[in-house]
Amino acid sequence: MPTNSLTITDNRTGKTYEVPINEDTIRATDLRKIKVDDDDFGMMTYDPAFMNTAACRSAITFIDGDKGILEYRGYPIEQLAEKSTYLETAWLLLHGELPTKDELTVWTNTITYHTFINENLKFVLDSFRYNAHPMGMLIAMISALGTFYPEAKNIFDEDVRNRQIERLIAKMITIAGFGYRHMVGMPYAYPDNELSYPANFLNMMYRTTELKYEPDPALVHALDVLFILHADHEQNCSTSTMRVAGSSHVDPYSSVAAACAALYGPLHGGANEQVIRMLTEIGSKQNIPAFIEKVKKGEGVKLMGFGHRVYKNFDPRATIIKKAAYGVFEVTGMSPLLEIAVELERIALADEYFVKRKLYPNVDFYSGLIYQAMKFPMDMFPVLFAIPRVSGWLAQWCEMLNDPDQKIARPRQIFTGSRKRDYKEIGQR
Numbered sequence: 001m002p003t004n005s006l007t008i009t010d011n012r013t014g015k016t017y018e019v020p021i022n023e024d025t026i027r028a029t030d031l032r033k034i035k036v037d038d039d040d041f042g043m044m045t046y047d048p049a050f051m052n053t054a055a056c057r058s059a060i061t062f063i064d065g066d067k068g069i070l071e072y073r074g075y076p077i078e079q080l081a082e083k084s085t086y087l088e089t090a091w092l093l094l095h096g097e098l099p100t101k102d103e104l105t106v107w108t109n110t111i112t113y114h115t116f117i118n119e120n121l122k123f124v125l126d127s128f129r130y131n132a133h134p135m136g137m138l139i140a141m142i143s144a145l146g147t148f149y150p151e152a153k154n155i156f157d158e159d160v161r162n163r164q165i166e167r168l169i170a171k172m173i174t175i176a177g178f179g180y181r182h183m184v185g186m187p188y189a190y191p192d193n194e195l196s197y198p199a200n201f202l203n204m205m206y207r208t209t210e211l212k213y214e215p216d217p218a219l220v221h222a223l224d225v226l227f228i229l230h231a232d233h234e235q236n237c238s239t240s241t242m243r244v245a246g247s248s249h250v251d252p253y254s255s256v257a258a259a260c261a262a263l264y265g266p267l268h269g270g271a272n273e274q275v276i277r278m279l280t281e282i283g284s285k286q287n288i289p290a291f292i293e294k295v296k297k298g299e300g301v302k303l304m305g306f307g308h309r310v311y312k313n314f315d316p317r318a319t320i321i322k323k324a325a326y327g328v329f330e331v332t333g334m335s336p337l338l339e340i341a342v343e344l345e346r347i348a349l350a351d352e353y354f355v356k357r358k359l360y361p362n363v364d365f366y367s368g369l370i371y372q373a374m375k376f377p378m379d380m381f382p383v384l385f386a387i388p389r390v391s392g393w394l395a396q397w398c399e400m401l402n403d404p405d406q407k408i409a410r411p412r413q414i415f416t417g418s419r420k421r422d423y424k425e426i427g428q429r
């Protein structure tokens, strides 16, 4: 008998089955041979939120939730945050290795020179109301962007694919910046090819009458670190959406728009906005104990920015962000909400309710405070998450397309509704 296998006895029939184990995993389809009789469809697994289902094999991002480890292509996030730049990290995610000096120069130039968007896209943006949510505009704009590149549907042509990847990464900051300018009723600020990626984004957000916009280097650095931290996080909700949409072989713009939509939700990319709202509502340090009690009583209130599906010890990104926050506040001045956040974290980490449930600050607990200090309106927070995550989504998308195991995603269901019955005329209902 092979040792790398699982022996399953079906007590309904008394039959025994042998299921191979590879990489600590069994293939769900191997369970289909477990049947009561020939008419039986076969055994399935029920896993509504993919709590214990591997939907792919991936070599991009490694997470050990218990130990608080996050690595991109084997490089610890702490080292990348300290030594790399977002564009270098994006290359790493996409290509599997850090770029050589020449590769990095060409890559940086390519991304820089693709930041301009077709002028017609501005008409799409102009048609939104002044108070349209920037994430709604971003989703629509990415989708619209794809219509300018009909060749993008040739997803199995590597050159075509790479060109769309360059365009998407480059134009994200332009679309995001233009979306903000539309929101505040200011003329669009065009890209400046002499600036770094994060500095160029700040330029398109905030430039007014100055001939040359020169953002504070400390803020540019903090933004770059935040971009690195958000670039990928293996099979989370939006990345899974990217893979599921992409599995139909649609063009990458449409898949990225779908992934952006998933990121928009308050349990995913919208959490840091909720953190700021929560801290504002708490208002002062003395109100914290009462707020914590409300959370513990489960009165529909959650401690936003706490808890994670995967990290059950600490979120390594939260540690880096907390440090970055102090760097930003040295330039912008202290945020009154930071005091509340620090005290809230201290009280929660010592409270049995949170300790027992392994609830720790996640990446969103401090990121919103940094964004707020840098004058980003709250509505822009998920956009700031989406900008760098595009590189992770695209790396995962390429991996999926090159994986012979992958097919169009199509989960099964356990049917719980009524079976065949006769149509009732309206008078009889």
Ligand code: ACO
Pocket: 266, 267, 268, 269, 271, 295, 301, 302, 303, 304, 305, 306, 307, 308, 309, 310, 357, 359, 362, 363, 364
């Ligand atoms: N505040 C209070 N209680 C919480 C919180 C929280 N933030 N998070 C989880 N819990 C409680 C749950 O009520 C549950 O308690 P119970 O066992 O008494 O029923 C227990 O902890 C386990 O929580 P689950 O909901 O099962 O954990 P899950 O892995 O499904 O959820 C999630 C993870 C969605 C992140 C959750 O912790 C949450 O809603 N946090 C707040 C939102 C947030 O910060 N999201 C950002 C995530 S990071 C990111 O997307 C970049």
